[in-house]
Amino acid sequence: MKILVCISKTPDTTAKIAFKNGNSQFDDNGVQWIINPYDEWYALVRAIELKEKDASTVLHLVNVGGADADPIIRKALALGGDEAIRINTTDLHDSFYVASQIAEVARNGGYDLIFTGKETIDYNGSSIGGMVAELVGLPYISLATHFEISGATATVTREIEGGEEVDEVSLPVVVSCQKGMAEARIPNMRGIMSARTKPLKVVEPIEAPVFTTIQNFELPPPKAGVKLINPDNLSELVRLLHEEAKVI
Amino acid sequence: MVLIFADQTDGQFKKTTFEALSYGAKVAEQLGVHAEALVLGTVNENLNSLGKYGVTKVHHVRNEVLNSFDAQVYTQVISEAVKATGAKVVVVAHNNTGRAIAGRLSARLKAAMVPAAVSLPDTTGGFIVKKVVFSGKAFANVSLNTDIKIISLNMNAFKIAAVEGTAEVSVLDIPVEAAKVKVVATNKVTGEIPLTEATRVVSAGRGLKGPENWGLVENLAKALNAALACSRPVADSGWRPHHEHVGQTGIAIAPNLYVAAGISGAIQHLAGVNRSKVIVVINKDPEAPFFKAADYGVVGDVFEVLPKLTDEVQKFKGV
Amino acid sequence: MPHIEERSDVVVVGGGIFGNAIAYYYTRDNPGKKIVVLERNELCNAATSRAAALITKVRAKKHFVALSLETYKVIPEMERQLGESMDVKYVGVMHVAASEPSVTALEELMKVAEEFDQPAYYISNDEAHKKSPWLKADDAEKIAFMPGEAYCDPYLLGTFFSRCARLQGADIRQGIEATEVVMDGDTAVGVETTQGVIYADAVVIAAGAWSPVLAARAGIGLPMAPVRSQYWITERNAIFPVNSPIVLIPDAQTYARPEGGGLLFGIRESKSFSVSPKQIPNDISHFCFSPDKGMTDLSEMIDQLARFFPKAHDIGLKHYIAGFSGYTPDNNLSMGRAPGKNNLLLATGCAGAGISVSGGVGLAFAEMAAGRDNPFNFSYFNINRFGSIDPFSKEWLQKCASARSNKKSG
Numbered sequence: 001m002k003i004l005v006c007i008s009k010t011p012d013t014t015a016k017i018a019f020k021n022g023n024s025q026f027d028d029n030g031v032q033w034i035i036n037p038y039d040e041w042y043a044l045v046r047a048i049e050l051k052e053k054d055a056s057t058v059l060h061l062v063n064v065g066g067a068d069a070d071p072i073i074r075k076a077l078a079l080g081g082d083e084a085i086r087i088n089t090t091d092l093h094d095s096f097y098v099a100s101q102i103a104e105v106a107r108n109g110g111y112d113l114i115f116t117g118k119e120t121i122d123y124n125g126s127s128i129g130g131m132v133a134e135l136v137g138l139p140y141i142s143l144a145t146h147f148e149i150s151g152a153t154a155t156v157t158r159e160i161e162g163g164e165e166v167d168e169v170s171l172p173v174v175v176s177c178q179k180g181m182a183e184a185r186i187p188n189m190r191g192i193m194s195a196r197t198k199p200l201k202v203v204e205p206i207e208a209p210v211f212t213t214i215q216n217f218e219l220p221p222p223k224a225g226v227k228l229i230n231p232d233n234l235s236e237l238v239r240l241l242h243e244e245a246k247v248i
Numbered sequence: 249m250v251l252i253f254a255d256q257t258d259g260q261f262k263k264t265t266f267e268a269l270s271y272g273a274k275v276a277e278q279l280g281v282h283a284e285a286l287v288l289g290t291v292n293e294n295l296n297s298l299g300k301y302g303v304t305k306v307h308h309v310r311n312e313v314l315n316s317f318d319a320q321v322y323t324q325v326i327s328e329a330v331k332a333t334g335a336k337v338v339v340v341a342h343n344n345t346g347r348a349i350a351g352r353l354s355a356r357l358k359a360a361m362v363p364a365a366v367s368l369p370d371t372t373g374g375f376i377v378k379k380v381v382f383s384g385k386a387f388a389n390v391s392l393n394t395d396i397k398i399i400s401l402n403m404n405a406f407k408i409a410a411v412e413g414t415a416e417v418s419v420l421d422i423p424v425e426a427a428k429v430k431v432v433a434t435n436k437v438t439g440e441i442p443l444t445e446a447t448r449v450v451s452a453g454r455g456l457k458g459p460e461n462w463g464l465v466e467n468l469a470k471a472l473n474a475a476l477a478c479s480r481p482v483a484d485s486g487w488r489p490h491h492e493h494v495g496q497t498g499i500a501i502a503p504n505l506y507v508a509a510g511i512s513g514a515i516q517h518l519a520g521v522n523r524s525k526v527i528v529v530i531n532k533d534p535e536a537p538f539f540k541a542a543d544y545g546v547v548g549d550v551f552e553v554l555p556k557l558t559d560e561v562q563k564f565k566g567v
Numbered sequence: 568m569p570h571i572e573e574r575s576d577v578v579v580v581g582g583g584i585f586g587n588a589i590a591y592y593y594t595r596d597n598p599g600k601k602i603v604v605l606e607r608n609e610l611c612n613a614a615t616s617r618a619a620a621l622i623t624k625v626r627a628k629k630h631f632v633a634l635s636l637e638t639y640k641v642i643p644e645m646e647r648q649l650g651e652s653m654d655v656k657y658v659g660v661m662h663v664a665a666s667e668p669s670v671t672a673l674e675e676l677m678k679v680a681e682e683f684d685q686p687a688y689y690i691s692n693d694e695a696h697k698k699s700p701w702l703k704a705d706d707a708e709k710i711a712f713m714p715g716e717a718y719c720d721p722y723l724l725g726t727f728f729s730r731c732a733r734l735q736g737a738d739i740r741q742g743i744e745a746t747e748v749v750m751d752g753d754t755a756v757g758v759e760t761t762q763g764v765i766y767a768d769a770v771v772i773a774a775g776a777w778s779p780v781l782a783a784r785a786g787i788g789l790p791m792a793p794v795r796s797q798y799w800i801t802e803r804n805a806i807f808p809v810n811s812p813i814v815l816i817p818d819a820q821t822y823a824r825p826e827g828g829g830l831l832f833g834i835r836e837s838k839s840f841s842v843s844p845k846q847i848p849n850d851i852s853h854f855c856f857s858p859d860k861g862m863t864d865l866s867e868m869i870d871q872l873a874r875f876f877p878k879a880h881d882i883g884l885k886h887y888i889a890g891f892s893g894y895t896p897d898n899n900l901s902m903g904r905a906p907g908k909n910n911l912l913l914a915t916g917c918a919g920a921g922i923s924v925s926g927g928v929g930l931a932f933a934e935m936a937a938g939r940d941n942p943f944n945f946s947y948f949n950i951n952r953f954g955s956i957d958p959f960s961k962e963w964l965q966k967c968a969s970a971r972s973n974k975k976s977g
């Protein structure tokens with residue numbers, strides 16, 4: 001079996017969100033980059049588990065990005081990928097452009113399974129998996145929480161409103177992965193060392209259209225500062241949590 | 249024309265569908281065009297009634313294949329419907345179904361799509377929609393640069409607006425491909441919410457003085473229907489299990505409500521909770537750094553504040 | 568912002584471990600006197616909270632020992648004052664020597680322990696393995712155990728100092744930045760801040776990695792450089808019992824201690840990394856110290872480490888923590904009275920030992936700021952000892968970085 005896992009580079013979950021050049025670009029000064037958690041913890045780790053069950057499985061990673069993505073690609077290889085493909089582009093493109101690049105790899109690679117994360121934690125798109133599936137003409141199951149394979153049939157549990165649904169589908173298929181698919185793994189030095197010699201192919205992007213452009217970014221209004229509540233008047237706190245913050 | 253995909257589950261419409269309909273109607277009004285709905289599969293409800301969310305017409309594709317969801321089939325049918333009706337704007341709800349089809353639809357129609365949208369389009373000089381980015385920590389204004397535009401509307405981003413009126417129902421005959429995805433079971437999900445998924449979290453630190461006092465924390469958590477968490481020193485001292493430790497070296501969480509009792513708010517702790525939507529801090533030290541990151545603060549003794557707050561929450565819930 | 572002029576007896580720039588310790592001792596020993604501590608971000612949130620926080624007393628550099636002993640003395644004092652435990656982990660230190668030079672160094676260290684009346688004895692390799700099941704001590708020639716040693720939570724230690732200091736009347740401010748030491752000729756007379764001027768009889772710079780910038784504006788080439796310190800924390804495993812000792816392995820250039828069921832360990836990487844103090848952002852809470860979280864550095868040392876820690880290759884590396892320590896070419900602190908200046912004190916250049924020596928440093932500067940003699944011998948830390956240097960030059964930064972690379976002890 002041949003699996004392709006799409007990995008995206010995102011700022012660390014604790015990174016400071018700020019913008020530059022007239023709010024047109026994310027200010028990445030000093031940012032620690034990580035593998036998008038949904039791609040790593042769920043898509044990649046589940047793929048690694050499938051490979052561990054069937055040693056003949058080949059596990060490829062694909063990233064659309066510049067050389068600054070190499071450390072996170074190496075980390076993904078350290079966790080257990082066999083080989084990575086980086087489609088070399090540093091320009092800011094939209095989801096469709098990125099999906100077009102991945103679809104090109106998918107079309108030529110003969111993959112049985114293509115995994116993505118549920119969404120990236122920076123663009124929050126949830127779009128790439130569906131776009132790739134459509135471009136390649138494959139079925140797509142999104143927000144999967146469980147994935148098993150038996151022969152050429154996959155059994156996938158996915159989240160629906162207020163519950164879950166169990167689907168069966170013949171391979172090949174594109175699946176977007178979220179919590180439940182696998183438990184996050186921690187890289188170790190053996191993996192990190194072996195990742196250094198694993199192939200990381202850099203290929204040039206194909207021509208593809210761009211449908212959307214980001215005009216600018218906005219930060220939500222800054223927190224008003226703490227509102228202090230008298231410890232003898234806690235009903236006021238409950239009222240504020242209900243009426244103002246709307247969290248209870 | 250603005251076409252809103254009116255998503256249904258087991259023949260019933262959901263809140264997110266009504267949000268999408270109300271939103272689509274408003275977009276149509278802004279563009280000076282009609283809003284129409286698209287319904288796929290068998291529905292138990294009176295489709296004329298969708299008029300009260302501002303649509304003038306409901307296109308219904310009745311094929312039974314559509315009673316179970318296959319993103320590929322749905323995309324094919326919606327695309328054909330868009331072509332058949334000449335819609336220029338397509339609205340879907342950014343729920344589980346919307347997430348499954350919006351990207352596909354964009355690729356199939358070669359149409360710009362904005363996911364997790366939170367605003368009406370700005371059409372003064374183009375077609376610009378605001379969306380959530382960085383998991384709610386910022387917004388992006390996205391320009392949709394194709395003839396057909398798709399908007400996947402974030403949940404709870406638009407108020408349902410009921411108006412007077414009924415919609416005309418028209419059956420749309422679109423050939424439907426066989427589904428490749430076979431639904432074999434559906435289950436309702438219940439059970440304990442893991443800490444990382446919890447919408448409310450009550451957390452406590454060294455200020456609680458010892459594990460024997462955790463009943464106070466548990467009571468508040470129970471009243472709020474919240475998960476339990478703790479600071480690093482608490483986990484290190486063995487007062488609470490390590491899987492409850494939130495912070496830089498523990499787990500990172502992003503609940504709607506985070507209540508911190510007796511935690512000073514060292515930067516390592518804040519790193520794990522600063523994505524919380526609303527933070528309430530209870531600490532006797534008014535200089536505790538956590539107050540700077542808090543939305544609401546109570547300067548007081550946790551041993552007095554926790555039981556009182558628990559009482560107030562219970563009163564509020566009518567217990 | 569209104570421009571306010573104020574007076575204090577002492578003003579300290581920097582609300583890290585040193586600044587707060589100084590405030591603690593000064594208010595304790597000089598009732599009625601006024602001290603202001605200025606912190607532009609939040610207390611103890613830069614180098615202090617990123618420290619591995621071994622409070623090692625017994626060190627080859629004997630002039631550090633008295634300073635650390637003071638730290639051990641002050642902790643219970645503050646615990647009593649606050650009525651709270653600081654949860655210091657008195658687990659002891661194991662020194663593992665696996666080469667002739669290390670054995671010689673360890674023998675010297677045993678003499679230091681004896682001189683300062685610290686319990687220390689040799690243990691067998693089996694006993695060492697029993698204490699720290701992750702440790703494979705087969706190669707060790709000598710292992711010494713010093714049960715009196717401990718580690719702590721550095722943020723707690725720093726905030727115990729600040730909380731007690733406040734109770735004693737210290738004025739500790741956050742969100743206010745010192746921009747300049749106000750000089751009258753060669754005499755420091757106060758500090759210019761973003762909110763006004765604070766005049767004082769003594770000015771103390773305790774601004775960690777950022778100190779050379781402030782010192783330069785007062786005409787002093789402060790001999791230290793910010794060098795990245797980094798450590799890793801492994802996943803949890805039964806081989807890391809929470810009460811197992813700190814382990815120092817000079818032959819692997821490693822220190823290690825238990826942390827939350829995992830192992831916290833640091834290595835002296837072959838190429839340490841220093842940054843000009845001018846280039847460090849004001850707030851390092853979002854600073855990227857290493858794009859690959861130090862993995863390249865670690866990979867160069869891992870085989871050495873695996874000799875003593877066989878699971879080193881296979882254990883999950885869960886966390887990576889890095890910060891800036893102020894290093895000098897001779898691995899000594901860089902502190903004391905500013906040469907050629909009056910009333911200006913420099914509590915800087917921690918050499919990776921800041922938490923351990925914080926008690927002594929706090930007491931020393933509190934005494935000097937009060938116009939009394941320094942109770943400790945600071946001759947080794949003399950600001951003048953490297954002659955005239957440019958702390959921002961590439962050459963100097965490199966010199967300080969290599970001091971860390973070659974440092975063998977914890």
